[in-house]
Amino acid sequence: MLMESSHLALKTTTLCAMEPRKTGKISHLETKNPGILQKLVSMGILPGMPVTLLRRSPSYLFEVDQTRYAVDREIANHIYVSY
Amino acid sequence: MKLPVICPEGECCCGNKGCAPGKGLPKVVLIGNPNVGKSSLFNALSGSYTLVSNYPGTSVEISRGKTRIREREYEVIDTPGMYSLLPVSEEERVSQLLVFEEEPLVYLHVLDARNLRRMLSFTLQLLEAGLPLILVLNMMDEAEERGIEIDIPELSRILGIPVIGTVSSEGKGVEDLKTAISEYNSEYYALSIKKFQKLDYGIETEPYIEAVESLLGHAKETGISKRAISLLLLQEDRTALEYLPGAEKSPEYGRAGNGKNYEEILKLIEEASKLSAVPLSYFFTLKRQESVNGIVEQVMEIPERMERENRVRAAVTLTGKGSWKKGHSACTGQEKVKPEKETKHAGPGKKKRTQQRNIDFSEKIDNILIHPVLGIPVLFLVLYFGLYQFVGVFAAGTVVDLLENTVFGEYINPLVTSLFESFVPYPALQDLFVGEYGIFTQAVTYAIALILPIVGAFFLVFSIIEDTGYLPRLSLLLDSMFKKIGLSGRAVIPMVLGFGCSTMATMVTRTLETKRERLIANVLLALAIPCSAQLGIILSILSGNPKALPIWAGVIVLEFILIGYLASRILPGEAPTFILEMPPLRRPKLSNILVKTYSRMHWYFLEVLPLFVVASILIWIGRLTGIFDLALKVMEYPTVWIGLPPNAADVFLFGFFRRDFGAAGLYGMYDSGLLTGLQLVVAAVTLTLFMPCIAQFMMTVKERGLKTALVISGFIFPFAFLTGFIVNTLLTALGVSL
Ligand SMILES: Nc1nc2c(ncn2[C@@H]2O[C@H](COP(=O)(O)OP(=O)(O)OP(=O)(O)O)[C@@H](O)[C@H]2O)c(=O)[nH]1
Ligand SMILES: [Mg+2]
Numbered sequence: 001m002l003m004e005s006s007h008l009a010l011k012t013t014t015l016c017a018m019e020p021r022k023t024g025k026i027s028h029l030e031t032k033n034p035g036i037l038q039k040l041v042s043m044g045i046l047p048g049m050p051v052t053l054l055r056r057s058p059s060y061l062f063e064v065d066q067t068r069y070a071v072d073r074e075i076a077n078h079i080y081v082s083y
Numbered sequence: 084m085k086l087p088v089i090c091p092e093g094e095c096c097c098g099n100k101g102c103a104p105g106k107g108l109p110k111v112v113l114i115g116n117p118n119v120g121k122s123s124l125f126n127a128l129s130g131s132y133t134l135v136s137n138y139p140g141t142s143v144e145i146s147r148g149k150t151r152i153r154e155r156e157y158e159v160i161d162t163p164g165m166y167s168l169l170p171v172s173e174e175e176r177v178s179q180l181l182v183f184e185e186e187p188l189v190y191l192h193v194l195d196a197r198n199l200r201r202m203l204s205f206t207l208q209l210l211e212a213g214l215p216l217i218l219v220l221n222m223m224d225e226a227e228e229r230g231i232e233i234d235i236p237e238l239s240r241i242l243g244i245p246v247i248g249t250v251s252s253e254g255k256g257v258e259d260l261k262t263a264i265s266e267y268n269s270e271y272y273a274l275s276i277k278k279f280q281k282l283d284y285g286i287e288t289e290p291y292i293e294a295v296e297s298l299l300g301h302a303k304e305t306g307i308s309k310r311a312i313s314l315l316l317l318q319e320d321r322t323a324l325e326y327l328p329g330a331e332k333s334p335e336y337g338r339a340g341n342g343k344n345y346e347e348i349l350k351l352i353e354e355a356s357k358l359s360a361v362p363l364s365y366f367f368t369l370k371r372q373e374s375v376n377g378i379v380e381q382v383m384e385i386p387e388r389m390e391r392e393n394r395v396r397a398a399v400t401l402t403g404k405g406s407w408k409k410g411h412s413a414c415t416g417q418e419k420v421k422p423e424k425e426t427k428h429a430g431p432g433k434k435k436r437t438q439q440r441n442i443d444f445s446e447k448i449d450n451i452l453i454h455p456v457l458g459i460p461v462l463f464l465v466l467y468f469g470l471y472q473f474v475g476v477f478a479a480g481t482v483v484d485l486l487e488n489t490v491f492g493e494y495i496n497p498l499v500t501s502l503f504e505s506f507v508p509y510p511a512l513q514d515l516f517v518g519e520y521g522i523f524t525q526a527v528t529y530a531i532a533l534i535l536p537i538v539g540a541f542f543l544v545f546s547i548i549e550d551t552g553y554l555p556r557l558s559l560l561l562d563s564m565f566k567k568i569g570l571s572g573r574a575v576i577p578m579v580l581g582f583g584c585s586t587m588a589t590m591v592t593r594t595l596e597t598k599r600e601r602l603i604a605n606v607l608l609a610l611a612i613p614c615s616a617q618l619g620i621i622l623s624i625l626s627g628n629p630k631a632l633p634i635w636a637g638v639i640v641l642e643f644i645l646i647g648y649l650a651s652r653i654l655p656g657e658a659p660t661f662i663l664e665m666p667p668l669r670r671p672k673l674s675n676i677l678v679k680t681y682s683r684m685h686w687y688f689l690e691v692l693p694l695f696v697v698a699s700i701l702i703w704i705g706r707l708t709g710i711f712d713l714a715l716k717v718m719e720y721p722t723v724w725i726g727l728p729p730n731a732a733d734v735f736l737f738g739f740f741r742r743d744f745g746a747a748g749l750y751g752m753y754d755s756g757l758l759t760g761l762q763l764v765v766a767a768v769t770l771t772l773f774m775p776c777i778a779q780f781m782m783t784v785k786e787r788g789l790k791t792a793l794v795i796s797g798f799i800f801p802f803a804f805l806t807g808f809i810v811n812t813l814l815t816a817l818g819v820s821l
Pocket of ligand 1: 116118120121122134139140141142162163165222225251252253
C-alpha cells in the first residue's frame with residue numbers, strides 16, 4: 001500500500017475531498033453501517049473501479065465506470081479514492 | 084369466447100380445478116437491476132402494459148402477462164428491479180421472494196449493455212443459484228452510441244447460456260429473444276454452466292459455506308440452490324433465515340430435531356462473520372467481481388472519453404474508414420457500388436458525429452437541471468407551464484368550462500333529464516338519476532366533464548417528465564432540503580407521484596430504505612399532497628385571483644414542512660441517507676407517453692366512476708331517510724367554524740368519499756358564485772389537507788397496518804379544520820381582501 005502510493009505519488013482522500021473532474025480509482029469503502037456498505041457494493045461502487053467526481057452541490061454526483069450516482073455528504077465520506 | 088389453453092406436456096393443469104389461463108403455463112421471469120428496461124421488454128413480449136419510466140424503482144409490484152411463441156403459450160412475469168439476490172429495500176424483497184418461490188422455465192436476466200461490468204455480477208449470482216437463465220443485453224443502442232463493443236457470442240460461450248442483445252424500447256431483438264425462449268433447454272444448459280455454480284470464495288470461507296449447506300438437508304424446497312441459500316444465510320439475509328426449518332417458532336419443529344440444525348447454522352453464521360475482517364456480503368461481492376472482471380476483459384471494449392471523441396472526428400474526416408455492416412451484401416455491380424459506397428461511408432461518420440452531439444447536448448441540459456442555482460428556476464418553469472398553465476388554466480379552466488357548462492350543462496344534461504322525466508314519472512327515481520345529486524347529472528357529469536380532462540392533462544405532462552429522467556435529478560436537487568423533514572432525496576419521487584395519485588404513491592414508498600422514512604412519507608402523502616384532479620380544480624378555481632393561489636400554496640408548503648419537521652423530530656430512528664442511481668436523460672418516446680397516459684386515465688376513470696355512482700346512491704338513500712341531512716347538519720359545525728357558509732358542508736361530506744369528489748363539489752359552488760375569495764382559499768386549504776380518500780386509506784393499511792393508518796387519519800381530520808380556522812382568522816384579522 002505504502003509502496004504503491006509513494007511510487008506513483010497517489011493521493012488518497014474521501015470522495016468529498018476529491019477534486020472535481022479528476023479521474024481516480026476507488027481505493028476502499030469505510031463505514032460502520034453494514035446496510036450502507038451492502039447498498040454501495042451491490043450498486044457497483046466497488047474498490048478498484050474508476051471514479052470521477054462531477055459535482056459537489058446540491059449533492060454529490062459522481063461517475064463509476066459507466067454509471068452516475070447521486071449521494072449525500074454522509075455517504076461520500078465513506079468512499080475513499082486515490083488519484 | 085374463451086381461448087383454449089395450450090398446455091405443454093407434463094405441466095398441464097387442464098381438467099384440474101382452479102386451472103386459470105396463464106397458470107400452469109411455463110413461466111418466463113424478467114429480473115435484473117432497476118431501470119434497465121425489464122418492463123419495456125415485458126410490454127414488448129406480452130402485449131400487456133405495465134408502467135415504464137426513466138427512473139429506478141418504477142415497478143414495485145409483480146406484473147403477469149401471457150405470450151405465445153410458436154404456438155406455445157407462456158406466462159411472462161415482470162418484477163421490481165433488484166441489485167442482487169440480497170435485497171436492501173422492500174421492493175427488492177418482493178422480487179427475491181418470487182425467486183424463492185417460483186420455478187419458472189427460464190429467467191431472463193435483463194441488464195444494461197453499457198453497464199455489463201457492473202451487472203454481470205448478478206448474472207453470476209443467478210447462475211450460482213442454479214437458475215435456468217438467458218442473459219439479455221438491453222439498451223444496445225446506447226452502448227453503440229458510446230462506441231462500446233460487446234462480443235456477444237463469446238460471452239455466451241464463456242457463460243454457457245444464451246445471450247441476446249436487444250433494444251426493448253424499439254422492439255429490436257425481441258424476435259431473437261422469443262426464439263431463444265422457445266428453444267431453451269434447461270438440461271442442455273445445466274451441463275455447461277456447472278463452472279459458475281461453484282465460484283470459489285477462498286479457503287477461509289469455503290468451509291463455512293459448505294458446513295451451512297450440509298445442514299440444510301431438511302430445508303424447505305426453494306427455487307434456488309442450497310449453496311446460494313447458504314451464501315445468503317452467511318450474509319444474514321432475512322428471507323433465507325425465514326425459510327430455514329425451525330425458524331417458525333413452532334415447538335413441533337424443535338422436537339423433530341430440525342431446531343438443532345437451526346441453532347447450529349446460526350452459530351456458524353456468527354462465527355464466520357466474527358472471523359472475517361469485513362462484512363461477508365462485501366467480501367463475496369468483491370470475489371464475484373474478480374470473476375466478472377476476467378470475463379468482461381475478454382468480451383467488452385469501452386473507448387476512453389478522449390479516444391471516443393477522436394474516433395468520432397476520425398470517422399468524420401476519413402470517410403473511407405467508417406465501419407459499416409449493413410447493406411454491403413446488396414452491392415452487385417461495380418458502377419453502382421461507387422456512389423453508394425460514398426454515401427454509405429459518409430453515413431456512419433455523420434451518424435457518429437450526431438451521436439456525439441446528442442451526448443454533449445444532453446450533458447449540457449443535465450448540467451442546468453441539477454445546477455444548485457439554475458435548477459430552482461427551471462423547476463419553477465416546469466411547474467408554471469406544465470402544471471399551472473397546462474393543467475390548471477387550460478385543462479381545468481378552458482376545457483372543463485366547455486365540457487361542464489356548455490356540452491353537459493346546456494345540451495346533454497337537459498336532454499337526458501327531459502327524456503328521463505318523460506319516461507319515468509316517479510320523482511324519487513328521477514331524483515336518483517337526474518336530480519341535483521343524481522347518478523347522471525352529478526356522478527357521470529363530474530367524472531367525464533370535470534375529472535377526466537384534468538387527470539388526462541396532468542398525466543400527459545407527468546409522463547413526459549417521468550420519461551426524460553427529470554425526477555431523479557429533482558431528487559438530487561432537493562435532497563438537502565428533504566433531509567430537514569426526515570426524508571432523503573429518494574422520497575422526492577413518491578412525493579411527486581403523489582400529485583398524480585396518492586394511492587399509487589403510497590405503494591411507491593416501498594423504495595425508501597428505512598421504516599421511519601416510509602412512515603413520514605405516508606403521513607405527508609395523506610396530509611399535504613393533493614391529487615391531480617383536486618389540484619387541477621383548485622388551481623383553476625384560484626387562478627382568477629392573483630393573491631389567492633400563492634396564499635393557498637404557501638399554507639400547504641408550510642404545512643408540509645412543519646409536519647415533516649415535527650415527525651422527523653418525534654419519530655425515533657436514524658437520519659436517512661441518500662444514494663440514487665442517476666439514469667441518463669432520455670428522449671421521451673411518444674408511443675410510451677400516449678400509452679402511459681391512456682392507461683392511467685383508463686385506470687383512474689374506472690376507479691372514480693363507480694365510487695361517484697355509489698356516492699350518488701348513498702346520498703339519495705340518505706336524503707330519503709333523512710340521514711344525509713343529519714350528516715350535513717353535523718358537518719355544518721366545523722364548516723361554519725372555519726368561516727364557510729353552512730351549505731359548503733356537503734363539499735366535505737363528499738371529501739370523505741374521495742378527495743376529487745370533494746373538489747368537484749367545491750367547483751360546483753364556485754361555479755354558482757356561492758363563495759367569496761377568502762372563503763374559496765379557506766375551503767381549498769382545508770380540502771387539500773382533508774382526509775385521504777378511501778383507496779389511499781386502504782393502501783396505507785396494506786403498507787403500514789391498520790393502526791398506523793387510523794392514527795394518521797385521526798390526526799388529519801381535526802388538523803385540516805384547525806388549519807382552515809387559523810387561515811380564516813389570520814386573513815380576516817389582517818384584512819386581506821381576495
Ligand atoms: N435507449 C433505450 N432506452 C430504453 C431501452 N429499454 C428501455 N429503455 C428506457 O429505459 C427506461 C427504463 O425502462 P423500464 O422498462 O421502466 O425499466 P425497468 O427495468 O422496468 O425499471 P424498474 O421497474 O425501475 O426496475 C425507460 O425510460 C425506457 O424507455 C433500450 O433498449 N434503449
Ligand atoms: Mg419496471
